[in-house]
Amino acid sequence: MNTELPGIIATYLLTLVIAIPLGKYLAKVFAGEQVWTDFLKPIESGIFKLSGINPKEEMNWKQHMKALLSINMVWLVYGFFVLIYQDKLPLNPDGNPGMAPDLSFNTIISFVVNCNLQHYSGESGVSYLTQHFVLMFLQFVSCATGIAAAVVLFKAFRDKTSAKLGNFWDFFVKSITRLLLPLSLVIALILAFNGTPTSYEGKDQFISVQGDTVNVSRGPAAGFIAIKHLGTNGGGWFGVNSAHPLENPSYLTAMVELIAQVIIPIAMVIAFGYFIRRKKLAWMIFGVMTIGMLLLMIPTLISELGGSPAIEKMGISQATGAMEGKEMRFGPALSAYWSTVTTIISTGSVNSMHDSTMPLTGLWQLLGMMINSFYGGCGVGILNYFIYLIIAVFISGLMVGRTPEFLGHKVEAREIKIAALVTLLSPFLILSGTAIASYVFTNNGEAAWAVQPQNWLNNPGFHGFSEMLYEMTSSNANNGSGFEGLGDNNVFWNVATGFVLILGRFLPIIAPIAIAGLLGAKKYIPESAGTLKTDTVTFSLMTFVVILVLNALSYFPALALGPLAEYFTMLK
Amino acid sequence: MKKYLLQSIRLTVVLMLLLCVIYPLMVAFGGSFFKGNGGGEKLFKNGKVAGYALIGQSFTKPEYFWGRPSAVDYNAAGSGGSNKGPSNPDYLVVVSARIDTLLKYHPYLKKADIPADMVTASGSGLDPNISEQGAIMQIKRVAANRGLTDRAVAELVVKNTVGPLLGMFGPSVVNVLKLNLALDELRK
Numbered sequence: 001m002n003t004e005l006p007g008i009i010a011t012y013l014l015t016l017v018i019a020i021p022l023g024k025y026l027a028k029v030f031a032g033e034q035v036w037t038d039f040l041k042p043i044e045s046g047i048f049k050l051s052g053i054n055p056k057e058e059m060n061w062k063q064h065m066k067a068l069l070s071i072n073m074v075w076l077v078y079g080f081f082v083l084i085y086q087d088k089l090p091l092n093p094d095g096n097p098g099m100a101p102d103l104s105f106n107t108i109i110s111f112v113v114n115c116n117l118q119h120y121s122g123e124s125g126v127s128y129l130t131q132h133f134v135l136m137f138l139q140f141v142s143c144a145t146g147i148a149a150a151v152v153l154f155k156a157f158r159d160k161t162s163a164k165l166g167n168f169w170d171f172f173v174k175s176i177t178r179l180l181l182p183l184s185l186v187i188a189l190i191l192a193f194n195g196t197p198t199s200y201e202g203k204d205q206f207i208s209v210q211g212d213t214v215n216v217s218r219g220p221a222a223g224f225i226a227i228k229h230l231g232t233n234g235g236g237w238f239g240v241n242s243a244h245p246l247e248n249p250s251y252l253t254a255m256v257e258l259i260a261q262v263i264i265p266i267a268m269v270i271a272f273g274y275f276i277r278r279k280k281l282a283w284m285i286f287g288v289m290t291i292g293m294l295l296l297m298i299p300t301l302i303s304e305l306g307g308s309p310a311i312e313k314m315g316i317s318q319a320t321g322a323m324e325g326k327e328m329r330f331g332p333a334l335s336a337y338w339s340t341v342t343t344i345i346s347t348g349s350v351n352s353m354h355d356s357t358m359p360l361t362g363l364w365q366l367l368g369m370m371i372n373s374f375y376g377g378c379g380v381g382i383l384n385y386f387i388y389l390i391i392a393v394f395i396s397g398l399m400v401g402r403t404p405e406f407l408g409h410k411v412e413a414r415e416i417k418i419a420a421l422v423t424l425l426s427p428f429l430i431l432s433g434t435a436i437a438s439y440v441f442t443n444n445g446e447a448a449w450a451v452q453p454q455n456w457l458n459n460p461g462f463h464g465f466s467e468m469l470y471e472m473t474s475s476n477a478n479n480g481s482g483f484e485g486l487g488d489n490n491v492f493w494n495v496a497t498g499f500v501l502i503l504g505r506f507l508p509i510i511a512p513i514a515i516a517g518l519l520g521a522k523k524y525i526p527e528s529a530g531t532l533k534t535d536t537v538t539f540s541l542m543t544f545v546v547i548l549v550l551n552a553l554s555y556f557p558a559l560a561l562g563p564l565a566e567y568f569t570m571l572k
Numbered sequence: 573m574k575k576y577l578l579q580s581i582r583l584t585v586v587l588m589l590l591l592c593v594i595y596p597l598m599v600a601f602g603g604s605f606f607k608g609n610g611g612g613e614k615l616f617k618n619g620k621v622a623g624y625a626l627i628g629q630s631f632t633k634p635e636y637f638w639g640r641p642s643a644v645d646y647n648a649a650g651s652g653g654s655n656k657g658p659s660n661p662d663y664l665v666v667v668s669a670r671i672d673t674l675l676k677y678h679p680y681l682k683k684a685d686i687p688a689d690m691v692t693a694s695g696s697g698l699d700p701n702i703s704e705q706g707a708i709m710q711i712k713r714v715a716a717n718r719g720l721t722d723r724a725v726a727e728l729v730v731k732n733t734v735g736p737l738l739g740m741f742g743p744s745v746v747n748v749l750k751l752n753l754a755l756d757e758l759r760k
Binding site: 006010051067073123124132133137140192207208209218239243244245246307315316321323324328330334357359460466483485569570 | 573576577578579580581582583584586587588590591592595596598599600602603604606607608609610611612613614617620621622623624625626627628629630631632633636640646647648649650651652653654655656657658659660661663664667668671683684685686687688689691692693694695696697698699700701702703705736737740741742743744745749752753756
């Protein structure tokens with residue numbers, strides 16, 4: 001206990017020490033100002049030349065979205081076929097089979113959209129070729145897609161009036177060369193030094209001390225695990241993700257993986273402020289996000305460190321907290337911290353099994369994913385937050401009786417409609433998805449799918465409902481963690497979450513870019529005494545309230561049926 | 573749109589070279605200099621591989637320290653947790669049975685001496701570690717089954733306990749495989 005709490009405080013402080021300068025650096029990179037990494041320019045020019053791209057060609061917001069969607073479509077088609085035919089392709093030392101079409105459909109969407117929901121297990125479900133040339137590749141580029149999209153939004157507010165918003169390929173490639181690749185290399189080497197495998201050798205076999213024959217899955221995992229965290233992807237090399245001792249060998253690597261997943265989301269907020277020359281706004285946003293994070297994390301820590309009430313009754317010592325599904329080398333405190341971080345930003349990597357956490361912890365995990373913008377995923381966190389900002393501007397404008405404005409641009413009916421629609425999209429996908437799943441579970445239990453609906457749930461009662469709610473929430477949030485007891489590798493879950501994933505990714509990217517593009521092209525209105533200021537504490541509070549009210553209204557009934565009901569039954 | 577598609581395909585191919593060939597090969601090159609040469613650190617007994625330092629293995633014999641319960645029986649080719657929810661009645665029966673088993677083999681223990689990690693399944697099913705208390709509670713049994721003094725075994729436990737990172741951050745743990753290998757060394 002006394003060494004576990006300092007561990008998480010140190011982790012968070014180190015995160016800030018890296019993330020804040022990184023944000024300032026990113027603002028300069030994307031503004032095209034001089035930075036120390038400019039020695040990489042020749043590599044970038046080479047990439048552009050080979051791809052037939054002119055990085056100086058300016059695009060408007062629609063062209064940006066066309067470029068974004070084109071390249072994502074290419075990845076979807078390419079990956080789908082590699083997954084199906086991986087057994088016939090090289091680099092498959094363990095002889096793993098090709099994927100069924102429904103599983104391939106789900107997996108490829110899941111990785112393209114930066115979610116990394118995994119209905120397969122890394123040890124037996126994919127080849128090394130798939131791991132590197134599809135999954136790890138997508139971990140890099142899906143994160144870069146999110147960052148590039150966010151930069152398009154930044155660009156719309158940098159100058160007074162501008163329909164020209166830079167070049168998508170330029171932002172996209174620079175995200176990789178100036179940020180993701182160099183940092184991943186450093187992180188991968190730290191992991192390798194601590195014992196994560198890097199070589200291409202297949203499974204190993206040995207005789208254990210007691211004489212059992214043991215097979216050990218291995219593979220070149222270190223590079224994969226680095227970008228999995230840095231890019232808020234979260235998909236594991238091994239089935240149990242970062243709980244696996246080779247994927248996350250020690251407390252030190254756990255700290256590194258935790259820091260890696262939070263630095264870009266925080267840096268993007270700082271970069272926003274520096275890029276549009278409104279630093280105070282960035283710090284206000286950062287403040288709201290941090291308070292939001294703490295409000296989810298502190299109760300999570302309390303519920304996990306308190307241990308399981310049921311095991312308490314058996315008279316067992318839970319000196320450090322609840323241990324089911326947790327690894328000894330991390331302990332409950334760091335695991336609780338991790339479960340908060342991985343759900344508020346959209347990583348979804350896990351170092352403990354969320355299905356086995358306490359009922360209230362599950363509640364905070366779900367809520368973190370539903371809000372999805374307390375820091376949020378790579379690039380998309382700030383985009384999600386932007387939607388809340390627009391709604392807050394609108395409501396505040398109505399309250400004080402002024403035309404709503406954001407950063408000198410009038411916010412009018414069209415923008416508000418887009419923001420409102422995308423705000424409603426999340427509850428629609430999550431709740432109707434869970435409702436349909438519950439219906440199928442109850443009324444169609446005998447369906448002849450790979451896992452029969454009646455066998456979907458690993459736990460009875462309210463917790464079982466939470467398993468389905470979690471899966472839909474995680475898909476919509478592009479998070480990728482799961483209550484993994486759910487029997488999800490069958491046609492229903494593969495297809496249903498596939499659609500939720502793709503809608504939950506692209507609409508929430510296109511909507512804020514569209515709003516920003518529309519706003520940016522409008523005439524700039526200089527600030528006056530009558531302007532609603534968005535970089536004040538009052539307005540930040542307003543935004544915070546908007547976030548809470550919207551999410552509470554949307555999700556309280558579902559949360560009451562799942563984790564809250566389980567919590568109260570355990571009190572008895 | 574056609575222009576963007578063409579650029580997309582070319583850019584994808586170029587980036588693949590950078591991200592899927594050059595990058596992992598650089599990592600593999602770096603990793604080959606570290607412990608285990610990038611293939612995972614192995615531990616040896618009488619010159620033969622006895623296991624991986626980071627991968628827990630099953631210990632059930634009375635002369636060895638036991639590890640944590642595993643939902644996958646320490647199958648290192650397919651990791652997994654129990655994914656049992658905290659209120660699941662079947663799960664609570666299993667935990668209760670684990671407590672009884674421990675008490676049967678360690679009649680000198682009170683329930684409050686048993687730490688939670690010894691009766692709950694780990695996240696990976698391959699947890700190589702137990703808590704300090706989890707090792708201490710087994711000392712008497714192991715010593716009795718090996719004809720050693722409690723003190724000699726306790727000393728080994730202390731030697732194999734790894735404290736928090738920099739003495740400040742995280743839990744203290746005991747690597748079960750390393751401890752058992754050290755025990756076997758002692759017998760010689």
